[in-house]
Amino acid sequence: MKKQLKICPAIFPMPVILIATYNEDGTIDVMNAAWGCAYDLHQIQLNISESHRTTKNIRRTGCFTVTVATADHIAEADYVGLVSGDKVKDKFKRTGLKAHKSDLIDAPILDDFPICMECKDIEFQGEYGVLGEIVRLSVDEEFVDDKGNVDLAKMRVISYDPFNHGYYVVGEKVGQAFKDGRKYIK
Secondary structure, eight states, X not given: OOOOOOOOOOOSSEEOEEEEEEOTTXXXXXXXXXXXXXXXXXXXXXXXXXXXXXXXXXXXXXXXXXXXXXXXXXXXXXXXXXXXXXXXXXXXXXXXXXXXXXXXXXXXXXXXXXXXXXXXXXXXXXXXXXXXXXXXXXXXXXXXXXXXXBOHHHHTBEEEETTTTEEEEOOOOOOOTTTGGGGGOO
């Protein structure tokens, strides 16, 4: 029998994503968001409110980058979610993380994380939705094998647990998509 719990977004794992933009003065703004997902093959949807500095920056520049947080930088990823850029002007600098400017869009690429999606052509969907087109995907070479496959276990990406507010490393492969279920196809 199932036990009824307090309602929460019970989709697990939730990716821990970092959204990076430039502030008006050229400094870097980064926020942690667990509510983001693939919208289609070339688009990503972020569920962030209008009150965030990041949302304001996206509206102004039309660009942002998204990276997936890793176990190596849990404290930094958590910090940029705890502190508002409206209250702490140098929050990115305080983390000690490094970044460089994209040569394709007006947004920073976070150097300390292994994967980056550079996004533009924004569409705002209601009060909480930001939709962006992924114009470039890059992954640090050490996490890509000879066949072009990405090794998520080696990357040690983290996910968010909405029940206990914990971070968990994603990594153990337990099956093969589009293959394991074939045993039921007659």
